[in-house]
Amino acid sequence: MSSTTDILSLSKDTLIARLAVLGEKSYRATQILDSIFKKYATSYNDITTLSKELREQLSSTVPFPILKETDRRTSKDGTIKFLFTLSDGEMIETVFIPTEKRATLCISSQAGCKFGCAFCASGLLGWKRNLTVGEILGQVLYAQHETKGAVSHIVFMGTGEPFDNYDNVLAAAKMLNAPEGFHIAARHITISTCGVVPGIERFAGEGMQIELSVSLHASNDTIRSQLMPVNKKYPLKVLISACRAYAQKTNRQVTLEYILIRDLTCTPMAAKELARLMKGWLSKVNLIPYNVVKELPYLTPSREDIAGFKMMLERSGVICTLRAPRGTDIAAACGQLRHSLRK
Numbered sequence: 001m002s003s004t005t006d007i008l009s010l011s012k013d014t015l016i017a018r019l020a021v022l023g024e025k026s027y028r029a030t031q032i033l034d035s036i037f038k039k040y041a042t043s044y045n046d047i048t049t050l051s052k053e054l055r056e057q058l059s060s061t062v063p064f065p066i067l068k069e070t071d072r073r074t075s076k077d078g079t080i081k082f083l084f085t086l087s088d089g090e091m092i093e094t095v096f097i098p099t100e101k102r103a104t105l106c107i108s109s110q111a112g113c114k115f116g117c118a119f120c121a122s123g124l125l126g127w128k129r130n131l132t133v134g135e136i137l138g139q140v141l142y143a144q145h146e147t148k149g150a151v152s153h154i155v156f157m158g159t160g161e162p163f164d165n166y167d168n169v170l171a172a173a174k175m176l177n178a179p180e181g182f183h184i185a186a187r188h189i190t191i192s193t194c195g196v197v198p199g200i201e202r203f204a205g206e207g208m209q210i211e212l213s214v215s216l217h218a219s220n221d222t223i224r225s226q227l228m229p230v231n232k233k234y235p236l237k238v239l240i241s242a243c244r245a246y247a248q249k250t251n252r253q254v255t256l257e258y259i260l261i262r263d264l265t266c267t268p269m270a271a272k273e274l275a276r277l278m279k280g281w282l283s284k285v286n287l288i289p290y291n292v293v294k295e296l297p298y299l300t301p302s303r304e305d306i307a308g309f310k311m312m313l314e315r316s317g318v319i320c321t322l323r324a325p326r327g328t329d330i331a332a333a334c335g336q337l338r339h340s341l342r343k
């Protein structure tokens with residue numbers, strides 16, 4: 001597959017070596033990488049400082065990753081959902097979410113997802129494959145090209161489980177952050193996991209300032225195992241102690257994502273249990289009113305129930321935020337990503 005040697009998947013040293021074979025000096029590598037990461041070139045034709053011959057040679061030896069825009073939907077609120085087709089025909093989604101102060105890009109780490117969370121649309125079509133470093137960075141490059149560099153924040157909250165594609169996600173995150181890469185502040189990059197404990201442990205040792213989010217979504221093992229099969233492998237006790245250890249080791253706050261589902265996770269009992277799980281370590285919770293997925297049976301709680309849940313947590317001293325849904329009219333909200341145009 002050509003995508004394994006695409007330009008965005010190569011290290012600078014490898015690129016220099018590839019250029020040497022073509023009789024080119026190493027400064028060309030800087031020229032090419034600057035055109036990509038600073039000027040958002042999405043093809044060699046955009047890099048006019050290179051000769052036509054060299055552009056052609058590079059296009060066949062180290063091509064740009066293939067992310068063919070197959071569909072684009074723009075929401076009333078400015079959210080844009082891109083659907084891309086990859087070199088092997090797999091499809092992935094990427095969502096651009098602008099607000100007054102920032103623009104966040106929600107990127108996918110895998111084609112499909114194998115974790116099968118009961119409430120999520122991403123797993124409905126099953127698991128396909130890991131994305132390459134180039135396919136992960138390619139989403140950002142494409143969005144920066146289209147929005148003239150508006151993206152300021154990145155969240156690995158599209159389709160897939162980042163810690164199930166650990167090496168490629170980490171390599172991509174490093175290039176998102178690197179001064180010679182996209183140069184996005186580490187604190188503006190968030191990796192979200194459904195609770196893959198070995199990934200959390202490994203990430204704790206990376207010494208990076210990237211934000212960690214954990215999709216908790218339930219306050220006890222009975223409900224969590226029912227909603228998230230991963231909980232059978234890494235139950236709450238194991239997961240929370242990995243999160244505590246992460247917070248202690250890195251001195252960084254962990255964000256727990258918590259979906260509010262009517263009569264299931266948004267109850268007074270759940271608020272009490274959640275507050276207990278969060279006691280005594282550096283964490284905050286982001287409450288996400290459930291976004292309805294039409295094939296699935298779960299419902300959003302009433303406004304009063306959501307407000308009541310939040311108030312109970314705050315009374316227990318828990319730091320909490322409530323996420324406003326974005327792009328609901330184009331099925332771009334959390335958990336609604338799914339390839340709707342499959343052959």
Ligand code: SAH
Nearest residue numbers: 120157160161192193194215290291334335
């Ligand atoms: N696999 C990673 C990354 C995906 S992030 C993870 O689980 O964290 C996508 C986020 O949206 C997760 O927190 C996921 O649980 C949440 N989500 C999935 N379906 C949802 C829905 N219908 N409504 C609201 N949030 C949902």
